[in-house]
Amino acid sequence: MGESAEKAKPKAVKGAEAKRLKREVLGISDRRKHHTRKATPLKAHTREPNTQHRLYRFRFYPTEEQAEQLGRTFGACRWVHNEGLALRSNAWEQNHVNVGFAETCRALTGWKRAEETAWLGEVSSTVLQQSLRHLDQAYGHQVLVVEDLSIVTLLRAARGKGRRRKAKLNEAIFDAAWGELLRQLRYKCEWYGRTLVIVDRFFPSTRRCSACHAKGPKMDVSVRERTCAECGVVHDRDVNAAVNLRDEGMRLYWLVAAGLPPEKKAPTVIKASELEECLLAA
Ligand SMILES: [Zn+2]
Numbered sequence: 001m002g003e004s005a006e007k008a009k010p011k012a013v014k015g016a017e018a019k020r021l022k023r024e025v026l027g028i029s030d031r032r033k034h035h036t037r038k039a040t041p042l043k044a045h046t047r048e049p050n051t052q053h054r055l056y057r058f059r060f061y062p063t064e065e066q067a068e069q070l071g072r073t074f075g076a077c078r079w080v081h082n083e084g085l086a087l088r089s090n091a092w093e094q095n096h097v098n099v100g101f102a103e104t105c106r107a108l109t110g111w112k113r114a115e116e117t118a119w120l121g122e123v124s125s126t127v128l129q130q131s132l133r134h135l136d137q138a139y140g141h142q143v144l145v146v147e148d149l150s151i152v153t154l155l156r157a158a159r160g161k162g163r164r165r166k167a168k169l170n171e172a173i174f175d176a177a178w179g180e181l182l183r184q185l186r187y188k189c190e191w192y193g194r195t196l197v198i199v200d201r202f203f204p205s206t207r208r209c210s211a212c213h214a215k216g217p218k219m220d221v222s223v224r225e226r227t228c229a230e231c232g233v234v235h236d237r238d239v240n241a242a243v244n245l246r247d248e249g250m251r252l253y254w255l256v257a258a259g260l261p262p263e264k265k266a267p268t269v270i271k272a273s274e275l276e277e278c279l280l281a282a
Contacts, residue, residue: 076123077131080108084135089254096247101136105129138265142194144185145249148201148273149178190268197249200272209233210243248272255279 012018062070084104091099108128111117120128182198189196199205207216214230219237227234256278257266270278 072119073123073127076120076128079117080111080120080128081131081135083107083111084132085258088135089258092250092254098141100140101132104132104135108132142192143197143249143253144189144194145197145199145245146182146185147203147205147245148198148271186269193265194268195253195266196269197252198269198271198273199245199248199252203244203248203272205241205244205248206237208240208244210235210240210247 084107087104087107088099091097108120108125112121112125182196185196188194204215206219208214209216209228209231211233212228212231214228216226216228219226224237225234226237226240252270252272252275253266255275256270259279260266267278267281
């Protein structure tokens with residue numbers, strides 16, 4: 001009697017016991033990290049005997065009205081994509097802020113409410129958000145910036161006997177290593193659909209103040225910290241140079257990316273010294 005009453009009213013398991021059960025159900029019976037756990041191989045999908053597979057192919061012939069609606073949708077997508085891109089690049093150029101997907105979605109709501117762009121409301125919002133998502137994937141956080149290094153600034157002159165020969169050798173070793181690194185970076189960027197921006201070697205990444213962009217005096221390599229004479233900000237030498245490089249890299253990137261039609265991806269490599277060719281090709 002007591003047993004059947006219990007069965008009729010199952011009590012929810014709570015607390016630590018519930019947690020343990022959930023882990024068990026999800027196949028994570030203990031707290032070991034994911035990478036230390038062995039993967040459970042999936043059971044191969046076996047076809048039922050006598051199963052027939054058929055392929056159907058459809059072609060969609062829109063009516064005049066449907067064609068009109070589709071045309072409106074494509075137009076709105078293009079508009080939203082371009083406007084989203086402009087918003088992001090302006091935010092970066094003018095205020096150095098990264099505008100993400102969520103913010104562009106909020107902007108979209110605003111555009112739909114605005115009188116002159118109220119026509120966006122006639123199109124499915126899911127589709128419009130999708131084009132903002134594509135924009136995010138195409139242009140968000142996927143830029144790698146490097147400095148086109150010059151051996152003169154990097155290599156101190158070789159000392160002692162045979163100085164000339166040593167210097168030549170250093171140069172050759174450096175050129176080969178740097179070339180190989182660039183080749184690998186380029187390859188990885190191509191593979192992952194990212195962009196490598198190579199900032200010009202004459203760009204004053206160390207001398208420029210990353211806060212106010214004032215150009216300071218030349219600095220010996222031994223000087224690790226500097227106070228900007230213009231704005232008074234104290235900079236760590238390397239951090240300041242890195243911020244300058246990032247900003248300059250993003251500026252070059254947007255310069256090229258903003259001129260691209262929505263269906264075109266940013267190039268794999270943007271080289272400051274070949275920027276004109278890059279802009280022409282886009
Ligand atoms: Zn400054």
